[in-house]
Amino acid sequence: MRVIPYINQYRLIVQLIGLILLPLGIYFEGGYGVEMAWREKAKQLEEAIAISEKKAGQVNERIKYITVEKIKTVKDVQVVIQDRIREVATKIDQECKVDPEAIKILNDSAKNIKKPTPRPLTLKLSMELHNG
Secondary structure, eight states: OOOSSSHHHHHHHHHHHHHHHHHHHHHHHHHHHHHHHHHHHHHHHHHHHHHHHHHHHHHHHHHHHHHHHHHHHHHHHHHHHHHHHHHHHHHHHHHTTTHHHHHHHHHHHHSOOOOOOOOOOOOOOHHHHOOO
């Protein structure tokens, strides 16, 4: 600084300004690094959300399919039970007694008839987000 004559006379002021600006520059550089790290983390999370939304759509379709199949099964059982009741209706009405077959039909209608589901629903949750 002694070489440049104009700055030499203000050497103390320039050194103080430099001394103040150096830590401020280091501080702001660190803040910038942290900001970029958080932006990268946010980008990763947005990608994970997009993947999860895609998988959720697939799972929702599967749930919808299983629900429709269960409803069909219940309706099929209802139709069979109603047909059996119509066949036995004359026996029930003839004597004003409850026919044992009517009791059997009632018990059959209360049973929970299950068809085997094509494949159980499974979801794999990524633990990378929790560990990262």
